Amino acid sequence: MTPSTSTNLTRIVKFGKKPAKRDARNLKLSAILKAPPRLPAEYDFDVQHNGIPTPMFGNDYHGDCVIAGRAHQTLRFEDAEQKKILPITETDVLKEWHLENGGTEDGVYVLDSIKLWRTKGWKAAGKVYKIKAFAEIDRKNHDEVKSTVYADIGTGLGFSLPDSAMTEFNAGKPWALTTKPPNKKNGHYVYVPGYTKIGPVCVTWGRKQQMNWAFFDKYCDEAYAMIDAADTKKKKSILDGKKIDEFLTKLKK
Incomplete structure (x- = not known):
């Protein structure tokens, strides 16, 4: 799969997410959520952690969106934990991308990629970072x-x-139009640090992008x-850490 490219007079961006994979064995978010938190509107x-940048990380010339x-997630994880902005570079991102796609310009499967993130981690700003676990979100459940x-x-x-x-x-407008069909060539992955009354706000292609819930x-x-x-x-009040640990223990057997 060669990542699709979209251009206009001012913007060159690429897509690079392969078709969604399904795995019934995935940990479900609903299984580790405690009583639903009182969510702000x-x-x-x-906003809570000022000064976090939104670099392109090479996604203008490479299909490395995953x-x-x-x-972008690692920047925020470590800002919360280390109280500093990691100097993650485009080179860090491209090196990991090539490790995962075999050095080609092909896209990456999200599920395969986050499994590697959990088990092997990735090197960013001179250090290896892993996630503890990942959980599948019910896309029909906005909460x-x-x-x-x-x-x-x-x-x-x-x-x-x-x-x-x-x-x-390109027009600086929210993603809102829903009359057009999905384009399988436009597979894209984004990180979402916020939401408004309209819908999620993601980081993509060097900036923040609003979308509505219908989109x-x-x-x-x-x-x-x-x-x-x-x-x-906050995490302890929302997530059941014991259930996460139990799932991970069974996963190792």
Whole structure:
């Protein structure tokens, strides 16, 4: 699969997510959520942690969106934990992308990639970072998406974007048009640090992008919560750490 490219006079971007994989063995977010938290109408991790950048990470010339999304998540995980912005580079992202795609320009399967993130980790800013676990989000349940974002545990969404999404993006408009069919060539992965009353807000192609819930419902084809650790008061109040550990123990057998 050669990643699709979208261009206009000012923007060159690439797609690089392969078709969504399904695995019934995945940990489900619903299985580790405690009583649903009282969700604010709007929330954005970046508002609480000022100064986090939104680099392109090479996704203008390479179909590395899955690893670029991982980099954006890692920036926020470590800002919360280490209280500093990691100097993650485009080279870090491209090196991991080539490791996972065999050095080709092919795209990456999200599920395969996050499994590697959990088991082997990836090297960013001179250090290897892993996630503790990942959980599949019920895409039909908006509160699961919002709970994941509000818990600061990392929300990754995969899309088969319609061609109209690029027109909206280039015009600086939210992703809202839903009359066009999904384009399988436009497989794309984004990290979501926030949501508004309208819908999720993702980081993609060097900036923040709003979408509405109708757009999410039609074009999102996979959604995962990435859990680096269940070690803060907020995470402990939302996630059942014991159930996560029990799942991981069984996984090793």
